């Protein structure tokens with residue numbers, strides 16, 4: 631008796647499949663009250679996604695107090711105040727959703743789009759976050775971490 635190919639597995643895949651499971655407990659520690667409404671809404675929307683991203687790639691930004699290696703620094707809490715970084719994270723979130731939709735609908739198979747997305751996250755997004763993190767560590771970033779508005783706004 632041969633094993634039946636699991637043809638139904640894909641269509642029964644959890645529709646909630648997520649490349650980066652969001653972290654609903656993620657909170658901002660930086661004041662974004664001064665942002666334009668559009669930017670404010672975008673950051674607010676991204677918080678759980680960025681929390682999940684932060685957790686998933688935690689090895690790239692050791693916790694404060696952990697001996698830094700390879701120039702790695704803690705995750706930059708002021709990420710919402712770096713427009714280029716916010717734009718990058720928003721793009722990665724939309725791209726992840728598109729890849730997930732592709733997988734769930736079964737139109738392209740589970741690998742379509744994933745490899746390119748994954749490479750981009752590793753070679754563009756993570757290094758971009760690390761660069762901001764290094765700036766914070768060198769006090770080049772003057773974003774005050776609550777309370778009060780960002781002095782560089």
Ligand SMILES: [Zn+2]
Pocket residue numbers: 706708709711712766771772773
């Ligand atoms: Zn900053």
